[in-house]
Amino acid sequence: MTDFKNKAVIVTGGGKGIGQAISLAFARAGAHVLCADVDDPAGQAVVEAAATASGQLIYQHADVATSAACKGLVERAVELWGGVDVLVNNVGIQPMNSYLPAHELPEEMWDRIIDVNLKSGFLMTKYAAPVMKQRGGGVIINTASVQGLQSAKGISAYAASKGGMLSLTRQLALEYAADNIRVLAVNPGTIETPLAAASTGNDYAALRREGAKAHPIGRIGKPEEIASVVLFLASDAASFMTGEFVNVDGGLMAKGAWAE
Numbered sequence: 001m002t003d004f005k006n007k008a009v010i011v012t013g014g015g016k017g018i019g020q021a022i023s024l025a026f027a028r029a030g031a032h033v034l035c036a037d038v039d040d041p042a043g044q045a046v047v048e049a050a051a052t053a054s055g056q057l058i059y060q061h062a063d064v065a066t067s068a069a070c071k072g073l074v075e076r077a078v079e080l081w082g083g084v085d086v087l088v089n090n091v092g093i094q095p096m097n098s099y100l101p102a103h104e105l106p107e108e109m110w111d112r113i114i115d116v117n118l119k120s121g122f123l124m125t126k127y128a129a130p131v132m133k134q135r136g137g138g139v140i141i142n143t144a145s146v147q148g149l150q151s152a153k154g155i156s157a158y159a160a161s162k163g164g165m166l167s168l169t170r171q172l173a174l175e176y177a178a179d180n181i182r183v184l185a186v187n188p189g190t191i192e193t194p195l196a197a198a199s200t201g202n203d204y205a206a207l208r209r210e211g212a213k214a215h216p217i218g219r220i221g222k223p224e225e226i227a228s229v230v231l232f233l234a235s236d237a238a239s240f241m242t243g244e245f246v247n248v249d250g251g252l253m254a255k256g257a258w259a260e
């Protein structure tokens with residue numbers, strides 16, 4: 001696939017931030033996009049933003065931590081477009097009140113972060129992979145994180161979910177390689193989104209200022225800079241890539257913790 005015209009794409013957590021940029025980029029590249037989120041006004045705003053795109057973008061309310069919602073998304077794509085060509089497991093949460101040492105983290109918070117960030121990737125794949133196989137192949141892109149590679153205090157569940165996503169990426173790549181389904185991950189650095197802005201009390205200027213110091217490239221990233229890599233990975237230009245991740249982080253992982 002170098003051209004996404006009429007390709008069926010599902011993006012989880014597509015209402016805001018990185019998922020919104022990925023959904024719009026696919027729609028502008030001619031794809032049929034099923035954008036899943038729990039924030040309905042945000043979902044409607046993405047539909048409006050895609051109105052002039054050459055492709056089609058449909059919003060569906062779906063809490064992708066649940067099996068029924070994931071099954072429903074795949075069924076909707078099959079009903080609308082006859083299958084799924086690209087699945088982007090983008091959804092992720094990192095609630096501010098989850099920044100706690102592991103022994104203080106409520107078990108329910110651990111479960112919710114793992115369910116939304118990691119289990120959703122398994123569930124979406126569980127329902128989408130058979131449909132992709134029937135179609136002769138497809139691509140699954142997982143949004144992991146640099147925090148799946150290196151960690152920080154107070155993020156046990158988030159870091160475990162993202163490390164799990166990288167492991168799941170490798171595992172699924174092996175599982176489906178013979179079915180012509182490629183599975184890849186992106187690890188964003190700090191990207192200007194509502195999730196990241198929560199860390200500075202929604203002060204975007206402070207987020208940009210603090211993030212600029214950490215990233216060797218001297219600034220934080222934009223959601224579109226993740227979307228462009230996701231489209232590349234989903235395209236035939238990346239046809240020999242599977243089971244791999246790409247850091248899209250302004251040099252953050254190249255720096256190493258000692259390079260202050």
Ligand SMILES: NC(=O)c1ccc[n+]([C@@H]2O[C@H](COP(=O)([O-])OP(=O)(O)OC[C@H]3O[C@@H](n4cnc5c(N)ncnc54)[C@H](O)[C@@H]3O)[C@@H](O)[C@H]2O)c1
Binds near residue numbers: 063091191193196
């Ligand atoms: N922004 C960053 O700096 C950054 C860095 C590394 C990784 N990531 C990862 O990138 C992905 C996107 O992050 P973002 O910054 O765009 O987040 P965001 O919070 O800005 O957007 C995430 C979207 O997911 C939706 N969502 C939340 N729970 C959901 C659920 N259960 N079902 C369906 N939708 C749900 C939200 O409503 C929101 O629209 C996440 O996996 C995140 O962990 C982000």
